[in-house]
Amino acid sequence: MRLLFIALIASIAFTSCKKETETITETVMVDGSQPVGTFTEMKSGTLVEQNATGTTGMVKLGTDSEGTQFLKFTGGFNSNFGTGTLIAYLSTSSEYMADPANGNPDLKLVGPVTAAGDRYLKVSPAAGAQFDHVILWCASAGIPFGYAPLN
Numbered sequence: 822m823r824l825l826f827i828a829l830i831a832s833i834a835f836t837s838c839k840k841e842t843e844t845i846t847e848t849v850m851v852d853g854s855q856p857v858g859t860f861t862e863m864k865s866g867t868l869v870e871q872n873a874t875g876t877t878g879m880v881k882l883g884t885d886s887e888g889t890q891f892l893k894f895t896g897g898f899n900s901n902f903g904t905g906t907l908i909a910y911l912s913t914s915s916e917y918m919a920d921p922a923n924g925n926p927d928l929k930l931v932g933p934v935t936a937a938g939d940r941y942l943k944v945s946p947a948a949g950a951q952f953d954h955v956i957l958w959c960a961s962a963g964i965p966f967g968y969a970p971l972n
Contacts, residue, residue, distance in 0.1 A: 868880060869969065
């Protein structure tokens with residue numbers, strides 16, 4: 822009996838010392854704000870500075886290989902980010918005309934612009950053909966920083 826007990830303890834000890842195989846699964850997040858494949862430009866325009874904000878560069882509206890629409894800031898894009906984040910809108914004119922109570926069908930929010938340089942903003946859902954301007958609006962200052970007519 823004593824021998825059986827020792828054999829049982831030994832088998833438990835050796836079993837618990839076995840090297841276990843560890844499987845590590847890594848989740849890779851795909852950045853939804855980057856085009857997949859080739860970006861194809863549909864319209865583009867040069868930014869026009871407003872209110873002495875130093876806004877310069879170009880914007881391009883287009884689609885990626887999967888048909889997702891993006892707004893691309895390029896051409897040395899820069900602005901004054903001292904007040905914080907700018908908001909990019911697609912519009913049917915160069916003037917920002919919000920209507921918070923009813924919404925404005927001539928103004929489509931694209932997203933925040935937080936820094937200078939080349940960048941993409943995903944336009945979701947995709948904008949219609951009637952949008953022919955980009956507006957950079959600073960909500961904290963309540964003024965436009967620039968606009969670009971899209972051709």
